[in-house]
Amino acid sequence: ETGVTQSPTHLIKTRGQQVTLRCSSQSGHNTVSWYQQALGQGPQFIFQYYREEENGRGNFPPRFSGLQFPNYSSELNVNALELDDSALYLCASSSGGLPGRYFGPGTRLTVL
Amino acid sequence: GIQVEQSPPDLILQEGANSTLRCNFSDSVNNLQWFHQNPWGQLINLFYIPSGTKQNGRLSATTVATERYSLLYISSSQTTDSGVYFCAVPFNDYKLSFGAGTTVTVRA
Numbered sequence: 001e002t003g004v005t006q007s008p009t010h011l012i013k014t015r016g017q018q019v020t021l022r023c024s025s026q027s028g029h030n031t032v033s034w035y036q037q038a039l040g041q042g043p044q045f046i047f048q049y050y051r052e053e054e055n056g057r058g059n060f061p062p063r064f065s066g067l068q069f070p071n072y073s074s075e076l077n078v079n080a081l082e083l084d085d086s087a088l089y090l091c092a093s094s095s096g097g098l099p100g101r102y103f104g105p106g107t108r109l110t111v112l
Numbered sequence: 113g114i115q116v117e118q119s120p121p122d123l124i125l126q127e128g129a130n131s132t133l134r135c136n137f138s139d140s141v142n143n144l145q146w147f148h149q150n151p152w153g154q155l156i157n158l159f160y161i162p163s164g165t166k167q168n169g170r171l172s173a174t175t176v177a178t179e180r181y182s183l184l185y186i187s188s189s190q191t192t193d194s195g196v197y198f199c200a201v202p203f204n205d206y207k208l209s210f211g212a213g214t215t216v217t218v219r220a
Binding site: 035050106 | 116143145147152153154155156157160198200203204205206207208209210211212213
């Protein structure tokens with residue numbers, strides 16, 4: 001149990017829809033990173049939020065966006081969903097803008 | 113970006129056997145992490161090991177940073193060790209680059 005929580009656990013959407021995923025960081029951590037893991041692959045970095053600012057982004061289009069709130073929880077928003085967005089979305093918690101170390105249980109998104 | 117390669121891609125073990133997983137990386141790094149992903153998708157941090165050797169129960173890890181590789185040892189494997197093992201190294205200070213993973217299946 002890492003103390004990082006994510007919601008929802010599973011989600012089914014159709015192409016073109018929008019989705020919001022949520023993550024609560026471990027107590028005392030001010031940094032949240034988001035990763036996308038397609039089936040059979042390693043996680044791919046989407047972006048990181050540190051003290052409510054995006055401080056790093058991977059190779060994902062602008063329709064992937066996020067927020068971090070004053071309590072350091074975070075949201076990942078994906079607009080105009082595509083079939084290839086079907087994946088496990090993981091958030092990771094850390095401090096001081098460092099790479100994620102403690103991961104949440106993930107949200108499994110299916111796009112039909 | 114930094115390249116991370118893991119081997120072997122798949123490993124099938126009989127309960128009680130020992131095994132070694134390898135992680136090679138293409139550039140110098142200031143830390144390395146090993147994770148275990150269980151069948152439900154949860155990534156559990158096993159080791160944070162920039163260099164040297166660490167042990168945690170039946171698991172141990174060694175990183176030789178100068179030669180750009182790390183090894184994860186599983187001794188006396190149990191069925192609960194099944195899952196995918198990932199190594200990950202930092203890139204641009206804030207993001208992790210993961211390998212493709214080693215899928216371990218331990219048979220009773």
